[in-house]
Amino acid sequence: MNTPIIQAHGLTKRFGDFTAVDALDLSVERGSIFAFLGANGSGKSTTIRMLIGLLRPTAGTIEVDGVDVIRRPRRVRDHIGYMGQKVSLYQGLSLRENVEFYAGLYGLTGEELERRWTALRERFDLGAFEKERSEDLSAGVRQRAGLAVATLHRPRLLFLDEPTAGVDVHNRARFWEIIQEEAEAGVTVFVTTHFLEEADYCDWVSFIDRGRLIANAPPEELRSRFSQGYRIDIDVTAEERPRVLQRLDGAIPAPELTATGLRVRLPKLEPEFLGRLEQAAKEAPGARIAIEQPAMTDVFRRVLASVASQDPRGAP
Amino acid sequence: MNRRRLWTLVRREIQATFRDPFTVTILVSVPIGALLLFGFILATDVKHLALGLYDGSRSAASRRLAADLAANKTFDITAYPSSDAIGDALGSGAISVGVVIPADFDDDTRRSRPGAEPPRIQVLYDGGEAALAGNAEAFVNSLLQASAPALGDQARDPRRSVVPGAERGGGGIGVVARAVFNPGLEGTPFMVAGTFGFVLSFLTTLITAVSIVNEKLAGTFEQLQVTPATSIEILLGKLLPLGAVFAFDVALMVVIAGLVLRVWPEGSALLFVGVSAYYVLISLALGLIFSATSATAAEAVQKTVLFSIPLVQLSGFLFPVRNMPTVVQWLANLLPATHYIKISRAIYLRAEGLGSMMPDLLFLFVCGVGLIYYARRVIEARA
Numbered sequence: 001m002n003t004p005i006i007q008a009h010g011l012t013k014r015f016g017d018f019t020a021v022d023a024l025d026l027s028v029e030r031g032s033i034f035a036f037l038g039a040n041g042s043g044k045s046t047t048i049r050m051l052i053g054l055l056r057p058t059a060g061t062i063e064v065d066g067v068d069v070i071r072r073p074r075r076v077r078d079h080i081g082y083m084g085q086k087v088s089l090y091q092g093l094s095l096r097e098n099v100e101f102y103a104g105l106y107g108l109t110g111e112e113l114e115r116r117w118t119a120l121r122e123r124f125d126l127g128a129f130e131k132e133r134s135e136d137l138s139a140g141v142r143q144r145a146g147l148a149v150a151t152l153h154r155p156r157l158l159f160l161d162e163p164t165a166g167v168d169v170h171n172r173a174r175f176w177e178i179i180q181e182e183a184e185a186g187v188t189v190f191v192t193t194h195f196l197e198e199a200d201y202c203d204w205v206s207f208i209d210r211g212r213l214i215a216n217a218p219p220e221e222l223r224s225r226f227s228q229g230y231r232i233d234i235d236v237t238a239e240e241r242p243r244v245l246q247r248l249d250g251a252i253p254a255p256e257l258t259a260t261g262l263r264v265r266l267p268k269l270e271p272e273f274l275g276r277l278e279q280a281a282k283e284a285p286g287a288r289i290a291i292e293q294p295a296m297t298d299v300f301r302r303v304l305a306s307v308a309s310q311d312p313r314g315a316p
Numbered sequence: 317m318n319r320r321r322l323w324t325l326v327r328r329e330i331q332a333t334f335r336d337p338f339t340v341t342i343l344v345s346v347p348i349g350a351l352l353l354f355g356f357i358l359a360t361d362v363k364h365l366a367l368g369l370y371d372g373s374r375s376a377a378s379r380r381l382a383a384d385l386a387a388n389k390t391f392d393i394t395a396y397p398s399s400d401a402i403g404d405a406l407g408s409g410a411i412s413v414g415v416v417i418p419a420d421f422d423d424d425t426r427r428s429r430p431g432a433e434p435p436r437i438q439v440l441y442d443g444g445e446a447a448l449a450g451n452a453e454a455f456v457n458s459l460l461q462a463s464a465p466a467l468g469d470q471a472r473d474p475r476r477s478v479v480p481g482a483e484r485g486g487g488g489i490g491v492v493a494r495a496v497f498n499p500g501l502e503g504t505p506f507m508v509a510g511t512f513g514f515v516l517s518f519l520t521t522l523i524t525a526v527s528i529v530n531e532k533l534a535g536t537f538e539q540l541q542v543t544p545a546t547s548i549e550i551l552l553g554k555l556l557p558l559g560a561v562f563a564f565d566v567a568l569m570v571v572i573a574g575l576v577l578r579v580w581p582e583g584s585a586l587l588f589v590g591v592s593a594y595y596v597l598i599s600l601a602l603g604l605i606f607s608a609t610s611a612t613a614a615e616a617v618q619k620t621v622l623f624s625i626p627l628v629q630l631s632g633f634l635f636p637v638r639n640m641p642t643v644v645q646w647l648a649n650l651l652p653a654t655h656y657i658k659i660s661r662a663i664y665l666r667a668e669g670l671g672s673m674m675p676d677l678l679f680l681f682v683c684g685v686g687l688i689y690y691a692r693r694v695i696e697a698r699a
Contacts, residue, residue: 052542074544082542086535090328092335097328104324105543 005030005157005188006051011060013046020046022211023060028190028204033183035202035219036192037300043211044192045085048161051190052082065157078106081155085162087146089134095145096130099152106153113152120148124178140171147178151187158182160191164198176201196296207303214307219296224267226302227294232277236261240284247280261287269293317552321545325553333561339523347565348572350515355508355577367391368402368411375422381437385415399438406440414440508579509664510633512569513657516592517599517631518624520562524603525616527554528695533613547696551688555600562596563589583667588660595656595680601687602652608694632657652683 006028013021021043028034038044049055051062053073062069067076089098103113121127124144129137137145143163150158160179164172172195180201183189191202199205199219207215215222223229234255236244244262248255255262266273269291281287333339367385371378386393394411396402402414416438531537540550566589574580581588603620610616628634630648637648648654655676662668670677 049538054538054541074546077542077544080542082539084535084538086533088535088539090332090536091534092332093328097331101324101328102539102543104327105321105540105545107318107320107544109320 002030004028005065006034006190007061007063008051009061011047011050011062012058013043013050013055014058019211021050021057021208024208024211024213026051026206026213028188030188031183031186032203033179033189033191033201035199035205036190036208037194037196037199037205038192038208039194042208044194044208045161047208048159048190048192052076052080052159078153079155080157080159081150081153082159083146083150083161083163085165087142089137089142089145089149091135092133094131094133095126095137098134098145099149102149103152108153116152116154120151123181124148125174140167140174143167143171143175144178147175151182156187158187158189158191160189162192162194164193164195172198196300199296207300209304209307215300215303220268222299222303223294223296226299226306229265229267229294230269231292232264232266233258233260233290233292234262234264234280234287235290236284236287240286243283244280244287247276247283317546317549318544322549322552322556325545325549326557329553329557333557342519342523343561343565344568346519347515347569351508351511351569351572352576354511354514355504355573355579365391365413366411367393368396368405368414369393369417370396370399370402370415371417372399372419373417373421377422378417381417402440412441414438416440504577505579505665506661508573508577509661510657512566512592512660513631513653514628514633515569516562516566516596516656517627517653518620519565520558520596520599521603521606521620521623522617524554524558524600525606525610525620526613528604528607529610529613529616547692551601551604551692551695554604555597555688558600559593559596562600563593566592566596579664581664581667583663583669587670588663591656591659591663591677591680594684595652598652598680598684598687601684601691604691605687605694608691608697626651627653630654649679652680655679 004027006026008024008026011021011024011026012019024043024047026047036044036047046055050057051064051069053069053076057070064076065079067079069076089095090101093101099117100113103109103117108116121130124147126141126145126148129141129145134142134145147160147163150160158179163179164175167175176198179189179191183203191198193199199222203218205215205217205219205222206213215226217225234244241261245255248262248264255264277289281289333343369382369385371382382393385391391413394405396405396414399416402411402416405411406414418437421437528537531540545553570581570585570589602623606619606623607616610619626647630637630640630644631651631653632648633653637645637654640648659673659676659680662673
């Protein structure tokens, strides 16, 4: 199936005079990781809550997995998993009891639950925490537990609202590994974050600013449009330099000479170029290659700057 | 409605309720505390009241009377040398009641044959403490009447008693209790029956007021709403377990009132618990509405407290509705608590059956259906 799993058109939410989300068009491909980025208060959570039927839009249409969410918000609930900003485990209940509770609501019990939970427990490293009360779990564990609970019923679509807020770097990386595994298994992941660098884990990035989409593209494309691109520095001796140059012959733009070797600037890293680089590295074993990719933060700074120059509302 | 989902919700609510020591404490101590406070301390005996006694007669009869007064735990007796000293002590607040036995008390007693004037003693109260005085008067009155026959054949007619104004007491036997906050001049059973209304209204809304708003703040409410659980399941998931807890509270209060206060329902206890359980559902639904429409726990609690003011003032719990101005009576009759308290007293005091309380039951039924329907709407509402 190639129809997008989420389609929203003209999605608008006004709270009184305040327009939280302004005529948003979104389209999310099945099996992709869709990053929804933006500053605090930019309308991310409002959008996600409209998509899962918790909030009624002021205007616009939403279709999630073939269901008109605005008219039939309940229809979609078996298909989706949701993890809100506050990981919603019940305090006073152990992790295991929380799992049984949510599983019960999805009709998952007995052996079926045992099998599913055993698998999730292993994969999410939660075995040691089963008996602990949810309020005693550390932020990282709680986040993984929240995700486990949200995926108990094998949803086709996962909505994660700021899942990595307040989680340390190590646990964030671990968390993204799990999300990528889910996506590989065919689950579509719609994730909001204000950690811009996390966009790199995703297949598609939509950037929202004050209720409007200001960027909507794969991360690579944003990089090539809104940065000076990749910088590849090759430290290489004078003897080996010709061999490297020969390999990179035809690359555009042509490599510049530097004090220690060569430097190439590229808007995108194409596989073809990487292949050549690999060859060059084999032929010139003394060469040291360093690739610097533009930080997503810088990319978004440029996106914002370019929007601000056109937007009558002025700079954010 | 899916039974397994409902059971899942109910089980979690029970777990949460019983694992929170504060909630458990409240659920047990408030009903008992209120029952004892309203039924026992406020409604009945005045204990250890300071009583000043001047015995001008110094006769066997007067000493006997003094001993009778002292024998009851109601009074702590202090002897004073003159009736003036009694007056001073009353004025300074050292005593609450003064009893003056005149010098001719003994003579009077002897002369109190049929047709003769009865013996007289003087009982003084602090008029500023009218309610206390009322209580004390009733006690002194009944005590003196009880001891009058023991004084020999001198005081055969207790109705025309030794105490001025004692004619009101009637019969010389039994206690006419006047509660401080019970202007209806009705006793412990009256207060006990009313206390059910107060506790079941106030405590239910208080316990539920924080329940949804806390879940909202914790994020679990949002999570519930994206699961297949329906709003009616979520609502019943709260109402049923808490309803069961409060039904237990009703039974507990019936037993405590019976054992400690010696007040058992005159009518059917089963009918009483049944009506009470239904009333609990109404009240819980109201609390859930407060909770679901509040942004913070504090707001929900404030709503509950504001609601409890008319509950105390208008429901007939403390002040009789029939004595209120007509407009206020209309307001009072809009409160479900007013009708529940009426029913509660009808069963507890007068052993009435279903027939006579039909209008009140009907009102409660309509209220319940309306409030539960509205609570469901509020829970379901999408902003």
